[in-house]
Amino acid sequence: MLKATRSHSTEIAGLLTARARWTVPEIAFWLVAFATIFVLPDRHLILTEIVIWALFALSLDLILGFAGIISLGHAAFFGFGAYAAGLLAKHGLIVEPVLALIVAGLASAVLGFFTSFLVLRGTDLTRLMVTLGVALLLRELANRFSDLTGGADGMQGIEIGPVLGRFDFDLYGHTAYVYSLIVLFVLFVIARRIVRSPFGLSLLAIKDNSLRAAAVGIPVNRRLVAIYTIAAGYAGVAGALLTQTTAFASLEGLAFERSADVLLVLIIGGAGYLYGGLIGAVIFRFAHDWMADITPQYWQFWIGLILVLIVLVGRERITGWTRPIRRLADRLGNWRPARPRALGASSREGGER
Amino acid sequence: MLTILFDGIAYGMLLFVLACGLSVTLGLMNFINLAHGAFAMAGGYIALYLVNHMGMPFALGLVAAFFSAAAIGALLERTLYVHVYNKSPLDQVLFTIGLVFMAVAAVNYTVGSTQQFITIPASLQGQIQVAGIGMSKYRLMIIAICGVITLLLQLALMRSRLGSQLRAAVDDQRVARGLGINVGAVFAGTFAIGSGLAGLGGALGAEILGLDPTFPLKYMIYFLIVVTIGGTSSITAPFMASILLGIADVAGKYYMPKLGAFVIYTVMIVVLILRPQGLFAPSRPR
Amino acid sequence: MTPVLETRALEKHFGGVVAASQVSLRLEKGARHALIGPNGAGKTTIINLLTGVLRPTSGEILLDGKDISHVQPYERVRLGMVRTFQINQLFGELTPLESLGLAVSERLGTGGDWWRRFGTRSSVIDEIGDLLERFSLVDVMREETAILPYGKQRLLEIALAFACRPRLLLLDEPAAGVPDLERQEILATIAALPDDVTVLLIEHDMDIVFSFADRISVLVNGEMLVEGPPAEVARDPRVRAVYLGETFDA
Numbered sequence: 085m086l087k088a089t090r091s092h093s094t095e096i097a098g099l100l101t102a103r104a105r106w107t108v109p110e111i112a113f114w115l116v117a118f119a120t121i122f123v124l125p126d127r128h129l130i131l132t133e134i135v136i137w138a139l140f141a142l143s144l145d146l147i148l149g150f151a152g153i154i155s156l157g158h159a160a161f162f163g164f165g166a167y168a169a170g171l172l173a174k175h176g177l178i179v180e181p182v183l184a185l186i187v188a189g190l191a192s193a194v195l196g197f198f199t200s201f202l203v204l205r206g207t208d209l210t211r212l213m214v215t216l217g218v219a220l221l222l223r224e225l226a227n228r229f230s231d232l233t234g235g236a237d238g239m240q241g242i243e244i245g246p247v248l249g250r251f252d253f254d255l256y257g258h259t260a261y262v263y264s265l266i267v268l269f270v271l272f273v274i275a276r277r278i279v280r281s282p283f284g285l286s287l288l289a290i291k292d293n294s295l296r297a298a299a300v301g302i303p304v305n306r307r308l309v310a311i312y313t314i315a316a317g318y319a320g321v322a323g324a325l326l327t328q329t330t331a332f333a334s335l336e337g338l339a340f341e342r343s344a345d346v347l348l349v350l351i352i353g354g355a356g357y358l359y360g361g362l363i364g365a366v367i368f369r370f371a372h373d374w375m376a377d378i379t380p381q382y383w384q385f386w387i388g389l390i391l392v393l394i395v396l397v398g399r400e401r402i403t404g405w406t407r408p409i410r411r412l413a414d415r416l417g418n419w420r421p422a423r424p425r426a427l428g429a430s431s432r433e434g435g436e437r
Numbered sequence: 438m439l440t441i442l443f444d445g446i447a448y449g450m451l452l453f454v455l456a457c458g459l460s461v462t463l464g465l466m467n468f469i470n471l472a473h474g475a476f477a478m479a480g481g482y483i484a485l486y487l488v489n490h491m492g493m494p495f496a497l498g499l500v501a502a503f504f505s506a507a508a509i510g511a512l513l514e515r516t517l518y519v520h521v522y523n524k525s526p527l528d529q530v531l532f533t534i535g536l537v538f539m540a541v542a543a544v545n546y547t548v549g550s551t552q553q554f555i556t557i558p559a560s561l562q563g564q565i566q567v568a569g570i571g572m573s574k575y576r577l578m579i580i581a582i583c584g585v586i587t588l589l590l591q592l593a594l595m596r597s598r599l600g601s602q603l604r605a606a607v608d609d610q611r612v613a614r615g616l617g618i619n620v621g622a623v624f625a626g627t628f629a630i631g632s633g634l635a636g637l638g639g640a641l642g643a644e645i646l647g648l649d650p651t652f653p654l655k656y657m658i659y660f661l662i663v664v665t666i667g668g669t670s671s672i673t674a675p676f677m678a679s680i681l682l683g684i685a686d687v688a689g690k691y692y693m694p695k696l697g698a699f700v701i702y703t704v705m706i707v708v709l710i711l712r713p714q715g716l717f718a719p720s721r722p723r
Numbered sequence: 724m725t726p727v728l729e730t731r732a733l734e735k736h737f738g739g740v741v742a743a744s745q746v747s748l749r750l751e752k753g754a755r756h757a758l759i760g761p762n763g764a765g766k767t768t769i770i771n772l773l774t775g776v777l778r779p780t781s782g783e784i785l786l787d788g789k790d791i792s793h794v795q796p797y798e799r800v801r802l803g804m805v806r807t808f809q810i811n812q813l814f815g816e817l818t819p820l821e822s823l824g825l826a827v828s829e830r831l832g833t834g835g836d837w838w839r840r841f842g843t844r845s846s847v848i849d850e851i852g853d854l855l856e857r858f859s860l861v862d863v864m865r866e867e868t869a870i871l872p873y874g875k876q877r878l879l880e881i882a883l884a885f886a887c888r889p890r891l892l893l894l895d896e897p898a899a900g901v902p903d904l905e906r907q908e909i910l911a912t913i914a915a916l917p918d919d920v921t922v923l924l925i926e927h928d929m930d931i932v933f934s935f936a937d938r939i940s941v942l943v944n945g946e947m948l949v950e951g952p953p954a955e956v957a958r959d960p961r962v963r964a965v966y967l968g969e970t971f972d973a
Contacts, residue, residue, distance in 0.1 A: 092852040092861065093845070099820060099865055100842020154527050202710060208526035209469060213661055214709050220658055221702040228699070282828045283837035289814045289825055296812040299774065300826040300887055301800035302834060310837075340654060344534045351531060385542030391535025395528045396520055 104280040113359065114269065121262055128261035134369045135264040136325050141349040141361025142268075142275060143318030148347075149355030150279055151311045152291030153203055156212045156343055157219030158319055160199070163338030164222060165192040165320025170239045170333035171232070179245040181328050185267065188324035189317045196316020200309040216340070223338040238334035242327065253329070260329040267325060268362075271318060276358060278314070287311055341384075348391055351399060439570045441688050447576035449683020450583035451645065453676050455638035456660040457590065458631020460675045463664055465603060466624060468522055469529045472536035473635055473660055474653030479540075480506035480636020481643045481652070482548065485555045495558050499582075499640050506636020511629035518628065519621070537653045544650040555643040579641055586634065591672050603627055662705045725788040727752050727891050727921045728773070728804075733782035735768055735945075742768040743945045746782070750891070750921050757924045757936035761965060765945040766925045767809060770893050773923075774806050775799050786891070801830075803890030807897055809925075811880045815869030819860045819879050822868060823851045826886035850886070858882040859908060874905040881909055891921045898931065910935075933957070941965070 120131055140162055147153040168188035171177070178184040202214045226233045233239055246252040251259045278284050286307055290297045294304050327333045336342065345368070353364025371390075375383040459473040480502035488498040513536075521532050561578055564571045594603075606613040606620045613620050639652070646656070662682055667675030682701065689700040728750040735743040742765045750756050758766055771777040773784060775796035784792050786802055794802070814822045824842065827850045828834040842848065855861045858878045863871055868879065881897055897913065898906045910931065916922065926932050932939065933953050940950040941962050949959050956962055 092855065093848050096820060096852055096855075096864070097842055097845075097848050100824060100848070101840055103842075104840040148527075154530065156530065202706065209463075210665075210709055212469070212526070212530060213665055214706060216658065216661070217702050217706045217709070221699065221706070224699050224702060277840070278837050280840055281837045282825065282834050282839070282841050285817070285821060285825055285841050286829070286834055288817060289822070292814040292816050293812055295776070296808070296814065296883070298776075298796040299800060299806060299808070299812065300883055301797050301829040302825070303795070303797045307835075340657075344538070347531065347534075382542045382546050384538045385546070388535040388538025388540075388542065391531050391538065392517070393535075395524065395532035395535070396517070399528065 104277075110359075113362075117265065117269075121265070125256075125258065128257040130369065130373075132257050132261045132264050132329050134365050135261070135268050136322050136329070137346070137349055137368060138362040138365035139264075139268050139271060139325065140319055140322040140346050141353070141364055142272065142358065143315045143322060143361075144346050144350050145355050145358060145361045146275060146279075146315040146318065147312055148350065149357070149360065150284065150291065151287045151308055153308065153312065154208050154211055155203075155215040156340070156347075157215035157217070158315075158346055159338050159340070159342035160215070160219035160222050161192040161196055161316040161319035162323035162326075162342060162346075163219075163226070163335075164195050165189060165323030166327045166333045166337040167226065167233055167239065167323075168192065168320065169324035169327040170242050173244050173328070173331075174239065174242045180249055181244055181247050181263070185321055185324050185328065188327075189321035192320020192323070193313050193317030195320075197309065197313040199316075200312035203312065204305050204308055216343075219338060219340065219343055223335060226335055226338055233333070233335075236335060238332055239327075240332075242331045242333065244328050244331055253331075257329070264325050264329060267321065271321065272358070272362075275318070279358065283307065283310070345387070348387060351394060352390075354399075440572070441691055442684060443570060443572055444576060445684030445687040446680055447573075447579045447683070448645065448687055449680035450580055450587075451638055451642050452659060452663055452683055453679035454583045454586055454634050455642065455656070456635075456663040456679065457672065457675060458628075458633075458635050459660050460664045460667065460672075461627055461631050466522065466627070468518070469526055469533065470518075471530060471533040471657055472540065472653065473631075474656050475537055475540035476506045476510055476632040477635040477639030477642070477656070478544065478648070478650075478652040479509055479639070480633075481555075481639030481648045482544065483636070484640030485553060485643055485648060489556050495555075495561070498555075499637060502640035503633045503637040506639070507629040507633030509636075510632025511625050514625045514628040514632075515621075519624075522624075537657070540653060541650045548650075550650055552647045552649040553643075554647065555640070557644055575644060579645075582641065586637075587672065587676055594672060658702070658705075662701060665705055666708050724751065726750055726785075727754070727787060728923070729785040729788075730773070731783040731785070733769075733772060733784065734780045735765075735772055735777060736780045741945050743772065743779075746942075746945070746947055748923075748940065748947075750923060752921055753918050754921050755924070755935055755937045756922065757926060757932045757939045758942060759926065759929075759932055759939060760942035760948075764942040766942055767895060768945070769942070770806060770895050770923075770925065773893060774804065800887055803888075804893070805884045805887040805889035805891070806893040807880055807884045807895055809895040809899060811876050813868050813876060813879060813883070815867070817868055818865050819855065819868060819871070819875075819882075820851060820864040822879065822883060823854050823860075823886050824848075826883050827851060827854075830887050854882050854886055857885070857912060859905075873900065874902045877901045878905055878909065881912065885912070889920060892916070892923070894922065894924045894926075896925055896927065898926075898928065 120127070124131065140158075143161070144155065144158050147155060165188045168191045169184055172184045172187060173179070178187060199218050202218065203211045227235055230236070244253055247259060247263050251263070253259050279287070286297065286302050289302060290304050290307060298304050323337055326337065349364040349368045350361050351364070352367050353360030353362065371386075372383060375386040455477050456473070458476070459470060462468045462470045462473070483505045484498040484502035487493040487501055488495055493501070521529055524532075557575060561575045564573050565577070566572075602613070602618050602623050605616065606618055606623045610620050639648070646652070659682070663675050663679050666682070667678030685704065686698070686701055689698075693700070726749045728748065730746055730748045733743055733746040733748075734741070746769060748756075748769075758769065760766055768777065772779050775791075775794065779792060782792075783790050786799070786804060791799060791802065814825075817825075821841075824847060825834065827847045828836075828841075828844070831844075831846060833839070833844060833847070855864050858881065860875065860878060860882060863875050868876065871879070877897075877900070884892060884894075894913065898909050901909060913922070914935070924932070924935060936953055938951065939953055939956045941948040941956060941959075943965050948965065949956055949962055951959075
């Protein structure tokens, strides 16, 4: 029996680590992304926006796709990071953008840590309300303390220093794009590493069946606090990037619409496999342009329509289009991604016969 | 001081009429309808159009607001909502946010984004003095109307067949069907009444709250707070919550204008922390 | 000697309903203890109280003489108290491989590693291989759990508990609804547990109970009716009355 176990061991190790191996489509994805630096030099302003949305959606994916936490107020951390970066730059506290970005991200993570305890208990519904409440509260605060934030007019007079003290932000957004893309890539690699770790897998287990998760010794609450904190930090970095690349921070970063939009971005691309937010951001941005062309000003209507249709048709079917890609990745990398279905649906379905 | 109390009560009762439909869909039908405010907005704009532009009497405008919002509610319930009842909370949220966005944009497109006010008859303008307290006639009317509605609702839920059918349908849909209750019709009826009341509230509140396309988003949190604090097991609890919220909001804005809605949001979060389970899902033994 | 598990006057009320009343249990180290009783007697409630899924209304639960009434469920697992569920509670979207890997990692204290890739610890891997063998799960180890046949799911349910290396194992009808072949496997594995592992078994099947247990407690309407060695319990007129008086639903 021991011998048999040995021979299985290599197979098992192979199967388990295969999840973490980089696949050809993934590498291709990033090659294309970096190629845009040279191929689409006149699109860098839009591409920067896409990267920021992608990072923001990635952060939501960490809690929604992997831990099953629904949030209606994820913009709280985005906006917080945006203001943090703005304040750091405006008052010359930290002039170098990368360091400021890290500090802003950490500030959001701290906020995430303290608010995470509010989302631990209760149903999906209470989580929705608490996250929504926190975001609204922050927005209200930012609005009231207008001497600090600029209130409804936004924070003016932000000057961003050169990245690493060498690369100045230019009018065409070249520096901004390269900078943002590298930040996205680094954070993506970290996120990827995290979700493929024992910790990351335990999150999937919690989302799947938290009762059982506790019964095999997983400290459910502690894990949720951890991922919520990390995701808040990611969202904060996304917000800080927006401030740094536009030299502006406003209440919009905290608005409910932003929380709703990021949900849409993630849902379009599919939650639970990390690339959903990235792909969703690309589609969202172009759809935004296209719809704004038809009826400028009223594109919100089309956003709403898309949301309604997505639900009526079924998210499973909508994001089904990514399945061939993922199946390909699966075959090449032997990796079976988590299915992006009915998040927040009954989590006790695993054991039914 | 007493005027603030009076205004707060009027405001709270208005909130109750606006939100009680949500309390029913959420508590009994277990559905998260973030688009509830859209029905209120619909009622408000319809009343405003009929009264301001068609010269309809104000009272009739209110009635029209109720019935038109109820009709829209019933229509949407049968055609769209019915497909979403059994979906996950995330789907319900996405769906109803989508509806809100559509409603906001559509109203923005048709009537513009400026805030509008309904013309109220001269007999309802001004104040009367009761025991030295200045009371706005209009707010007195709101208190009267909302009070009557609350009583009717309470009676209806306790006495009428719809009330018991609704409770049966919610407890166990299969059993209810077996008893010959038309679950679909019961849900549609409930939804329509809830929407109608929201519409009526929207029309009544157009004077106090103002009416602009972002109404559903602006007041969504208020409705949710009412339901959160009040719970959904009865009519009286959300009613009390509405009154408290109304008074707290009016007083907060009067005494601490700098803090604004801060107080209310904080209260909501604190309540959610203290009683996260008991609010929506009664903890049931496993 | 300090008993491994002891409850003192354990009570659980749901509103006005008393689900467990003055329950006092005592399990010595290595005990093979069975808890039986008619449907609705409160057996699963007791397990839920012991594992911390439910909070007792009053009373104490002692593990190795220490009060654990306020210890979190997952910490009780780490202390060595592990359960199986009457109705499968599995990770439907994960494979048996991953599920067992998680449980083993948690036990070894490496479950919180967030930088090390999953599946790179040889200690974890060898143990998963061993568990897959013992529970005949090798052939389905890479399938999604949700699509496994019921018998395999049941085996995984038990295997997950074993992966936690229990010192005290609470088995809630482990063989319920299992096809005969897998049933024998499950029972054999339970019988082969080391002597120093203490077992509390909830079971309807009297054959299993009497072949396995060295002590039996009978729970009726949330109260302990009788406790003693199998032969004594089988003779007890009150137990007979309970089982004859009601529909015998083994």
